[in-house]
Amino acid sequence: MDFRPTEEQQVLLETVRDFADRELKPLAAQWDREERVPDPWVQQKMAEMGLIGMCLPEEYGGGGQDLLTAILCIEQLARISPLCAASVFESNVGPVRVVDLFGNEAQKQRYLPSVCRGEMQISIGMTEAEAGSALTDLRTQATPVDGGWRIDGRKVFCTGGGHSEAYMVYCRFGTQRGAKGIGAVMVEKETPGLSFGKQEQFMGLRGFPSAELILDGCVVPEDNVIVPAGGFGSLMQCFDIERCGNATMALGISQGALEVAVEYALERETFGKPIAERQAIQMLLADMATRVDAARLLVHRAAIGAQSGIPSVKETSMAKVFANETAKAVTDMAMEVMGAYGYSNEFPIERMLRDSRGWPLAGGTLQIQKIIIASTVLGRRFDQRK
Numbered sequence: 001m002d003f004r005p006t007e008e009q010q011v012l013l014e015t016v017r018d019f020a021d022r023e024l025k026p027l028a029a030q031w032d033r034e035e036r037v038p039d040p041w042v043q044q045k046m047a048e049m050g051l052i053g054m055c056l057p058e059e060y061g062g063g064g065q066d067l068l069t070a071i072l073c074i075e076q077l078a079r080i081s082p083l084c085a086a087s088v089f090e091s092n093v094g095p096v097r098v099v100d101l102f103g104n105e106a107q108k109q110r111y112l113p114s115v116c117r118g119e120m121q122i123s124i125g126m127t128e129a130e131a132g133s134a135l136t137d138l139r140t141q142a143t144p145v146d147g148g149w150r151i152d153g154r155k156v157f158c159t160g161g162g163h164s165e166a167y168m169v170y171c172r173f174g175t176q177r178g179a180k181g182i183g184a185v186m187v188e189k190e191t192p193g194l195s196f197g198k199q200e201q202f203m204g205l206r207g208f209p210s211a212e213l214i215l216d217g218c219v220v221p222e223d224n225v226i227v228p229a230g231g232f233g234s235l236m237q238c239f240d241i242e243r244c245g246n247a248t249m250a251l252g253i254s255q256g257a258l259e260v261a262v263e264y265a266l267e268r269e270t271f272g273k274p275i276a277e278r279q280a281i282q283m284l285l286a287d288m289a290t291r292v293d294a295a296r297l298l299v300h301r302a303a304i305g306a307q308s309g310i311p312s313v314k315e316t317s318m319a320k321v322f323a324n325e326t327a328k329a330v331t332d333m334a335m336e337v338m339g340a341y342g343y344s345n346e347f348p349i350e351r352m353l354r355d356s357r358g359w360p361l362a363g364g365t366l367q368i369q370k371i372i373i374a375s376t377v378l379g380r381r382f383d384q385r386k
């Protein structure tokens with residue numbers, strides 16, 4: 001497997017890196033402090049750079065690129081601010097890919113061009129208060145009505161909740177229990193009956209809107225059913241694209257923390273010498289750099305395997321677990337390298353450490369990913385209900 005970026009990818013990667021360093025770095029701390037989404041020019045600039053919808057098909061206004069190319073760009077943005085990477089993430093590895101891969105022509109025409117123009121963000125509403133890891137316990141109900149479906153239920157922790165223009169809502173069609181009755185419908189923001197609960201106050205990833213979705217008699221036309229009942233397996237397969245994106249956010253944070261720690265170690269002097277000359281600090285930096293590279297190789301393996309389709313579940317789960325754990329470890333080590341300055345919000349490490357804790361929880365916990373990996377290693381499924 002060739003892990004080297006092509007010449008074209010290298011040019012794009014450097015352009016995105018330069019943009020993030022010059023234009024996003026000076027503002028990243030402020031957006032975190034003010035807990036708000038970045039100013040609209042950020043989204044506009046990224047759209048001009050061709051990053052929004054770069055993986056969606058060209059015929060709908062997308063860039064027709066493969067997953068790896070988007071992953072390379074997301075890492076460069078997340079290195080400075082995962083918040084700024086969010087719209088590149090959503091428009092390339094988010095729930096819009098369900099429409100791209102499983103939607104019919106009318107659905108693609110309705111949603112993909114708007115996403116590519118940066119006019120629509122689509123969020124995902126899966127998790128419920130009683131259905132997190134045990135997602136197949138979800139109770140949001142789709143009931144047939146004349147010409148469509150009525151959706152009733154509540155979703156929690158919806159990233160983009162209240163902010164996005166549309167929501168891919170996982171729901172149960174009919175009375176069939178377990179995975180078999182589950183499909184997904186698109187509920188647009190203005191649909192009567194859709195409202196939003198309070199915004200979550202998370203430890204990190206501040207500025208990412210996150211709210212409860214309250215669906216109270218929302219009627220959607222038949223055309224909004226993107227994946228009918230019986231399609232839970234397809235939804236989960238497609239979700240592995242999002243998990244690659246999640247792993248990349250964690251990778252970007254790790255790379256960012258390594259860069260900050262290296263720069264600091266070269267400048268900070270104790271006892272008359274830069275701390276970079278101390279072996280204790282060198283060991284920390286060596287461990288950090290090795291983990292970051294290993295995480296990158298796992299993420300790239302999953303992305304290269306996927307090309308423009310769906311990645312392998314085993315490769316994705318391994319990449320997610322390793323990159324998520326790397327981000328936690330590397331941001332922690334960076335804080336050690338920097339002493340009290342790492343703990344101060346004068347430097348970005350404390351923000352990176354807070355942000356690193358969100359990704360292992362979002363998109364399937366480490367424990368659930370490890371159960372998936374163990375299943376592939378042992379060659380059988382482990383039914384968690386038995």
Ligand SMILES: Cc1cc2nc3c(=O)[nH]c(=O)nc-3n(C[C@H](O)[C@H](O)[C@H](O)COP(=O)(O)OP(=O)(O)OC[C@H]3O[C@@H](n4cnc5c(N)ncnc54)[C@H](O)[C@@H]3O)c2cc1C
Nearest residue numbers: 124125126127132133157158159358361362363365367384
């Ligand atoms: C930053 C962030 C963003 C998110 N964005 C979204 C979003 O956009 N849309 C959305 O729908 N959801 C979102 N979520 C929710 C996320 O998907 C869930 O939090 C996640 O699936 C875990 O569910 P839970 O929190 O209910 O934990 P639980 O399922 O209650 O798990 C609690 C603990 O038990 C462990 N556990 C559970 N079952 C088992 C088992 N069988 N074996 C071993 N260990 C087990 C878990 O690993 C975990 O450690 C987000 C969460 C976060 C933190």
